[in-house]
Amino acid sequence: VLTQSPGTLSLSPGESATLSCRASQTVGRYLAWYQQKPGQAPRLLIYDASNRAAGIPGRFSGSGSGTDFTLTISSLEPEDFAIYYCLHRVNWPLTFGGGTKVEIK
């Protein structure tokens, strides 16, 4: 089970965002982060806990291992307001976290 916190993050453009994903058992570094905007499919941001996917801006960074992971957005741009999900790839079944909504304050 992946637990994301907080459920909602209210921030202003330019501020930094810190999103948490906690696993009920170790997933090593087999964790990814996705961004989803309304009406769109999810987009891969981070894989293997800290690797940025192709085309993802440097303001997105991931860290962590084992059971505790963090997605940091260093300076929020208007297009970053969205829902973020973590996903583990350690065993079957795969599970997503419940999501963190980053909204404009």
Place this chain on the structure above:
Amino acid sequence: QVQLVESGGGVVQPGRSLRLSCAASGFTFSRSGMHWVRQAPGKGLEWVAVIWYDGSRKYYADSVEGRFTISRDNSDNILHLQMNSLSVEDTAVYYCAKESRLVGATNDYFEFWGQGTLVTVSS
């Protein structure tokens, strides 16, 4: 470029069946593991099923085990999801997703997704 196009969604009564398809192009389909992921209206993402590149292995979420069957046709580059005994809880947008072994990765991740097809289970 990679394209995944889902089809087959619609409105279906509880207890009935539906078959979803995902047409793949722009990559070597027969070399890629494929997944189905769903999202109920206003809810989060739920992984549904995976099939190995050659169809040799399949895994399912507990919520669909025994009711849903994932399959693939590597000659036609199509992924399927046969859904039986549907319930209102299965109402969701269903996405197909392609696994990729990314640069420096130690595992495979969903890099490409389709736009989804909506399944509504309602009497």
